[in-house]
Amino acid sequence: MRGTALLFYILRRLLQTVPVVLGVVVLNFLLLQLAPGDLATVLAGEAGGAPKEYIDLLRQRFGQDQPVIVQLYRYMAGLLTLDLGYSFRQSAPVLQLLLDRLWPTLLLMGTTFLLSLGFGVTMGLLAALWVRTWKDHIVSVVAIIFYATPLFWVGLMLILLFSIKLGWFPTSGMEDVVAFNEGWDRVVDIAHHLVLPSITLSLFYLALYARLMRASMLEQRGLDYVTTARAKGLSERQITIRHVLRNALLPVVTMAGVQVGSLLGGSVIVESVFAWPGLGQLAYQSLFARDFNLLLGIFFLSSCLVVIVNLIVDVVYVLLDPRIRIG
Amino acid sequence: MLIIRRLAAVSAGLLAAAVLASAPASAQKPGGTLVQITQPEPPNLAPYISTSGPIGQVTAKVFDGLLEYGFDLKPVPSLAESFEVTPDGKTITFKLRQNAKFHDGKPFTSADVRFTFMDVLKKVHPRGIATFRELTAVETPDPYTAIFKLEKAAPYMLMAFSGYESPVLPQHVYGSGDIKTHANANIPVGTGPFRFVEWRRGEFVRLDKNKDYWRAGLPYLDRIVVRFIGDSSTRTAALEKGEAHVAGFGAIPYNDVKKLAALPSVEVTTKGYEMVSPIVELLLNTKHAPLDNQKVRQALAYAIDRQFVIDNVWFGYGKPAAGPISSNFAPSGMFEAGKDYNAADRVARANALLDEAGFPKKADGFRFELVHDLTPYGEEWQRFGEAVQQQLAQVGVKVTLRYEDVAKWLKRVYTDYDYDISSNFLYNLADPVLGVHRSFHSDRIRPGTVFVNGARWSSPETDKIMDQATVEPDPAKRGALYRELIKQTSEASPVIYVLELQFPTLVNKQFKNVITSPLGIYGNYATAYRE
Numbered sequence: 059m060r061g062t063a064l065l066f067y068i069l070r071r072l073l074q075t076v077p078v079v080l081g082v083v084v085l086n087f088l089l090l091q092l093a094p095g096d097l098a099t100v101l102a103g104e105a106g107g108a109p110k111e112y113i114d115l116l117r118q119r120f121g122q123d124q125p126v127i128v129q130l131y132r133y134m135a136g137l138l139t140l141d142l143g144y145s146f147r148q149s150a151p152v153l154q155l156l157l158d159r160l161w162p163t164l165l166l167m168g169t170t171f172l173l174s175l176g177f178g179v180t181m182g183l184l185a186a187l188w189v190r191t192w193k194d195h196i197v198s199v200v201a202i203i204f205y206a207t208p209l210f211w212v213g214l215m216l217i218l219l220f221s222i223k224l225g226w227f228p229t230s231g232m233e234d235v236v237a238f239n240e241g242w243d244r245v246v247d248i249a250h251h252l253v254l255p256s257i258t259l260s261l262f263y264l265a266l267y268a269r270l271m272r273a274s275m276l277e278q279r280g281l282d283y284v285t286t287a288r289a290k291g292l293s294e295r296q297i298t299i300r301h302v303l304r305n306a307l308l309p310v311v312t313m314a315g316v317q318v319g320s321l322l323g324g325s326v327i328v329e330s331v332f333a334w335p336g337l338g339q340l341a342y343q344s345l346f347a348r349d350f351n352l353l354l355g356i357f358f359l360s361s362c363l364v365v366i367v368n369l370i371v372d373v374v375y376v377l378l379d380p381r382i383r384i385g
Numbered sequence: 386m387l388i389i390r391r392l393a394a395v396s397a398g399l400l401a402a403a404v405l406a407s408a409p410a411s412a413q414k415p416g417g418t419l420v421q422i423t424q425p426e427p428p429n430l431a432p433y434i435s436t437s438g439p440i441g442q443v444t445a446k447v448f449d450g451l452l453e454y455g456f457d458l459k460p461v462p463s464l465a466e467s468f469e470v471t472p473d474g475k476t477i478t479f480k481l482r483q484n485a486k487f488h489d490g491k492p493f494t495s496a497d498v499r500f501t502f503m504d505v506l507k508k509v510h511p512r513g514i515a516t517f518r519e520l521t522a523v524e525t526p527d528p529y530t531a532i533f534k535l536e537k538a539a540p541y542m543l544m545a546f547s548g549y550e551s552p553v554l555p556q557h558v559y560g561s562g563d564i565k566t567h568a569n570a571n572i573p574v575g576t577g578p579f580r581f582v583e584w585r586r587g588e589f590v591r592l593d594k595n596k597d598y599w600r601a602g603l604p605y606l607d608r609i610v611v612r613f614i615g616d617s618s619t620r621t622a623a624l625e626k627g628e629a630h631v632a633g634f635g636a637i638p639y640n641d642v643k644k645l646a647a648l649p650s651v652e653v654t655t656k657g658y659e660m661v662s663p664i665v666e667l668l669l670n671t672k673h674a675p676l677d678n679q680k681v682r683q684a685l686a687y688a689i690d691r692q693f694v695i696d697n698v699w700f701g702y703g704k705p706a707a708g709p710i711s712s713n714f715a716p717s718g719m720f721e722a723g724k725d726y727n728a729a730d731r732v733a734r735a736n737a738l739l740d741e742a743g744f745p746k747k748a749d750g751f752r753f754e755l756v757h758d759l760t761p762y763g764e765e766w767q768r769f770g771e772a773v774q775q776q777l778a779q780v781g782v783k784v785t786l787r788y789e790d791v792a793k794w795l796k797r798v799y800t801d802y803d804y805d806i807s808s809n810f811l812y813n814l815a816d817p818v819l820g821v822h823r824s825f826h827s828d829r830i831r832p833g834t835v836f837v838n839g840a841r842w843s844s845p846e847t848d849k850i851m852d853q854a855t856v857e858p859d860p861a862k863r864g865a866l867y868r869e870l871i872k873q874t875s876e877a878s879p880v881i882y883v884l885e886l887q888f889p890t891l892v893n894k895q896f897k898n899v900i901t902s903p904l905g906i907y908g909n910y911a912t913a914y915r916e
Contacts, residue, residue: 099792099833100792115565150571343426
């Protein structure tokens with residue numbers, strides 16, 4: 059019974075997201091029209107100059123000789139059939155470009171998400187258990203340092219130390235382009251390349267979750283139900299693990315869901331520093347080239363991603379806390 | 386009588402000489418992977434519809450041209466074994482190589498040449514539309530002869546046949562479908578020493594050795610991987626660690642070049658830009674007061690301390706520019722120093738000119754104000770703008786700096802002309818017709834077309850000189866015309882020429898013979914090898 063209700067809930071939420079995502083697309087489309095300059099000028103600029111005939115030819119090809127409303131209509135009509143258009147700058151269909159770049163980003167984001175949540179929660183938990191001891195202070199200070207350090211700087215310092223001085227990890231990229239490994243060797247190679255970028259991106263979020271977890275644990279520990287549990291004769295260990303931890307996790311999970319959007323933003327920097335071939339770099343390049351078809355495609359994909367992750371977070375709530383009901 | 390330039394006989398000798406000059410023949414063993422850093426990542430791999438620099442750094446290894454060029458800027462054979470030009474300059478006959486094959490195994494013939502030049506480059510190549518404007522037909526009497534018919538003589542055209550500038554395409558691949566959105570735009574097929582294998586976007590392009598290359602025994606390398614690394618510090622780190630082996634065209638920041646040059650594993654050269662010849666310039670809007678006044682423009686040209694900019698902004702990688710034409714053209718007689726804006730008393734001269742022009746210093750020490758639009762290409766342009774600001778302040782001109790992104794800046798300067806001064810660096814390319822005329826000719830004042838006459842200055846006399854030089858087949862007479870052009874344009878000073886950029890190219894010392902032509906990393910690396 060509960061299973062079917064959950065399924066219906068998920069389906070209904072998914073249906074609700076359709077107008078949200080479409081609204082995001084229309085809004086982005088109109089916002090991008092405000093940016094001065096266009097793809098044709100940028101392409102000509104990159105080429106070191108081009109005759110007028112060539113630039114006119116480009117505009118006509120891109121459909122930029124049409125009124126905005128016609129361009130919007132064409133784009134939306136295409137979107138409904140999952141045709142995200144063609145990137146004239148990259149000479150490839152947008153959907154194919156996005157799918158090529160999606161899995162490196164998901165790999166980096168997923169690893170970061172697990173690393174930061176896992177270590178963050180553990181650090182916060184320990185700090186709360188050791189509250190007001192020197193160990194708590196160390197954890198808190200380390201978290202503040204991580205929180206305050208710019209990502210690109212952390213990335214560069216890790217490269218300097220671990221790849222140039224110590225030679226433990228490669229400086230950049232996703233795999234060894236001289237060896238071109240296959241099979242398991244390739245998996246190991248990619249994991250080896252993943253270490254530095256995911257640590258870099260994790261540090262900030264790790265600090266965030268650690269601080270939140272600590273505060274949340276301390277708050278829960280002072281509540282009445284803990285006193286009741288203690289009066290019932292449960293051991294401190296049981297209280298912490300069965301009651302306090304589960305309740306303290308709720309705000310952290312909420313925060314983690316909200317942070318997925320900003321994780322995409324942070325990955326722009328990390329992908330750039332480590333030459334990680336993900337969506338973030340693609341978004342950055344296409345913005346400066348005014349490659350609007352591609353940019354709209356990225357916005358579309360990332361809005362889908364954020365919506366889905368938030369849905370997952372809502373479902374996780376239910377699993378963590380039986381008092382929260384779906385619907 | 387025909388002027389005959391036979392290149393076939395010398396070709397083998399030249400090649401051998403080039404190879405021998407650099408290293409003993411025994412050292413060239415086949416094998417090895419060379420990793421090149423190209424920045425930024427190319428938007429596509431279609432050099433026939435875009436001349437965006439990074440594309441050529443990749444595709445010049447895949448496509449051959451009819452000709453290549455030596456450091457003396459003279460043509461050497463490639464897919465064409467020889468060529469002849471008639472005395473009126475209106476017919477060029479190419480004799481083609483008979484053993485060349487495309488990477489899909491099909492033979493290369495004159496039909497591919499006709500297709501490439503008539504159906505593709507002349508119609509959709511950004512520079513080809515202008516370069517091949519006079520080309521009316523390519524006749525193909527047999528599979529190994531291609532005769533170019535021209536409306537008027539076009540001596541500059543002979544400089545545009547490299548694999549970088551005019552890649553020869555297989556008709557059986559690119560001939561079907563719309564060339565502008567062709568399925569092979571990112572899967573290039575050519576006759577070059579390396580064949581395209583894979584492009585993983587955001588990561589690398591992989592090119593493997595073409596085992597059937599028409600130059601027997603070449604290339605030496607097994608593979609070239611071109612990597613894309615967005616962050617400049619990481620690019621430096623990759624070269625330092627030896628994960629990458631070649632980088633040029635400003636991919637490594639100038640301050641890091643010094644650091645890498647000190648490593649025993651890295652060699653730095655400034656050769657390989659002789660057919661590019663970039664010049665850093667300040668573009669003056671000659672329709673905006675007070676820049677419509679020639680004396681003001683000359684005064685600003687005097688006010689710029691070129692050596693200071695070279696030493697402090699470009700870390701010494703440049704030399705003072707003497708005029709619109711690069712000193713790289715000295716061997717062909719087309720270079721001469723223009724008006725000497727570098728004179729020892731230049732600041733005094735600038736002040737005197739501004740007084741004469743009717744702009745005395747006011748109570749606050751300034752004569753007038755200008756806005757300088759920075760080139761949004763990187764940090765050095767910001768510093769260059771600051772240097773300009775300081776130096777113009779010394780002669781009483783107050784400068785405000787404005788920074789916008791590339792698209793907005795291009796629109797402001799080359800479409801709306803809503804600027805006072807802007808900086809830029811334009812390539813002279815292989816011939817002044819291709820790279821220099823665009824800055825001065827009245828028919829290059831075209832709103833919406835970037836990197837042309839944005840200063841909007843022209844004169845009937847200079848237009849006439851350029852029109853004559855365009856069709857003049859005699860090199861001596863052309864040289865005289867250009868020297869006159871230099872004189873007149875540097876007097877009028879619509880553009881302030883600051884320095885000839887000398888890009889450093891960094892090469893890992895394991896690899897030899899990498900930079901072997903005036904096109905540098907736009908070369909094909911056929912004779913590069915690993916020690």
